Amino acid sequence: MVSMASICPQFPGLRDQLEYVSNFKRGLSLNKKKVEDSQLCAFDLLASLAGKLLQESESSASSNASEANDQPIIGGGGVKCEQAEDRPLKAECLDHGSCGESAFVTGFTSPNSDQKCLLNAFPHAESYSILERSSMISNSISSEKVGADLKTVICKSKSVCEKFTGKVEGSFDSRVSCDGYVDNGFRRQQGGDGLDTGGLTAENACSLKDPMEMRMKFPALIKPDNDVELPSCREPVPNASIPRRRNDTKLGVRDDDLNFSRCKKLLTKPKAFRPPQRIGDRRIRKLLTSKYWKVAPKLKECELSKPAFFEGGMKPHYRKRKLCYSRERYQHDTFYKRKCTDRSVVMTSDGGFSSESVCNSPDMSLAGDKNGTAVMLHGANGVSSSVIGHQSPFHSKDSHVKLSIKSFRIPELFIEIPETATVGSLKRTVLEAVSAVLGSGLGVGVLLHGMKVRDDNRTLLQTGMASKENLDTLGFSLEPIPVQAPPPLCTEDPALLPCDTSQLISSSPTTPIIDSGISDALPDPPPSTNLDTNTESNHESVSSHSDMVTDDTLSDSRALVAVPPIDVEALAMVLPLNLKSKRSELVQRRTRRPFSVSEVEALVHAVEEVGTGRWRDVKLRSFEDADHRTYVDLKDKWKTLVHTARIAPQQRRGEPVPQELLDRVLAAHAYWSQHQAKQHNKNQAAILKITVAHAVRNGVEDNHSI
């Protein structure tokens, strides 16, 4: 344990500072509501830490006296010694989840021996950073420059980190474990424009059992965020309510309101700097609806392919001062598309703040201590809560299960705001983002042992929640309400697309696009007739629609929908994206379905007959039964065909369209353009004529009436 006894020797005078912070916090608590969240966040964390450390040092100073000598803090890998022991960090740090901390540790510190390097590699430099922060913050808390101070310290902290990272660009999360000692979590990051460093970071630094998996686990690598995160904690958990053992030091528990667990500072990268451009609701809306929503679908794919995919993911956090780079965004977006991270709510206004989160796999949530301390459960949706169960040792049928939800973590937020934006505007932006998430489209999921309990009709007793052991692993998650629109189940595999004209005209089973998936969209499954109390069997079930398409374990009775190999984009997820408009926008982009040559042929043929400008007729004529092709689609396709026909063949992409067809396209387009022009002129003339006549008549009548 890294107790005061062990820390203080390394940092003379630190104890005083800790005491100061701790006391200050106490005095401040009454007025904390008035304090800025951002300030409070950091400060409370530090205050909590200080208090805890002090407390710990007082209670265990004697016992740890010798330990401190044995475990040099800096450079010695003292933490590692501890963690390599009998306690898997996984379990110990569970409750940090509420603080957004555990994910990393859990992700990287499995009992696997080869992962201990993490802990080894990063000795307690972090404790220094975080402790130093506490003093600095305490000194500046009354001023308005807390942010700046924090920033400074963060940078400092970062520099410390870099000492240990070497060429690896990244940062480490400082965190205090349940035991009260500071863990060094490694946080994979990416610097600069951050595309390429992929290989060199976390995965390499610490060989994981499955590099691929790890890559997928850390979507944030795409984001150029070299930052140090500050867990945000408002209130330490009262120790009285928690059995005081090694898990009693709980940081990162706060009120019941939302908490943004991480404060991150993003390194500024002039290279990628993009001055604030046109902004406005429209752009925001566009981003929301057209781009970022794409993030969501990936979740399913992830779950589909790898249930444990999210383990070790990151929590929601704030990235301070993130400059807004379109390129980054694109990368991010792309990354999400490819790596399938999780759903996200993206709020953009213009500029520089952002946060993101990665959900964690239920697997990682499983571990929990048995001491009744807060247990962090990570929902598959990236929303999680920490729960403290207070339950009587014996549960009778009449006994009540008492639990308090310490916090909910919002699914995720991505916020961009100009550097020049005011703090007030930032607050409003964040508030909007949060409100958007909370406003609607959020449901609550219940997890037990990290698995969702979907049967709402079960009693707590039946699900096993009444037992203390299980209660400790109880968790709640916020998740988008599976209102509608289950992911369209389809494939982009050309082989499954209509290949000839005859097939075009039939919405055969090969194109189960939109109609197929929309069943079973109800959030709550029908009451199960099976009332067995074996929660284990039920845990594999899913409560949320978003989880419907998952791994094999879900192929039970609920698997009403056969899930073919799914295109990533087909798994569009619905997000509660309601910005200014209160109503949530459940936007789902259709799957991209490139036109086949045969389709093009049909289209050309139809246009040749009816001409352009009569897309409905075209649709009815040649694509009547191709439900996935709207006349707008046909019109758009024609547009692109014309464009394609005009450009050089080398510039064309996608499935090559026979030149013959393109020639016909040009010919038809030219013909109908003229024809349409004539028609238009004729119509215009006719309309004008009629109008004039009418006007004249009215004029006459008017004159008469006058």
Place this chain on the structure above:
DNA sequence: GTTAGGG
């Protein structure tokens, strides 16, 4: 609901 056009 359609059509046209920008994104």
Place this chain on the structure above:
DNA sequence: CCCTAAC
């Protein structure tokens, strides 16, 4: 493909 304006 999406979104909107204009029919």
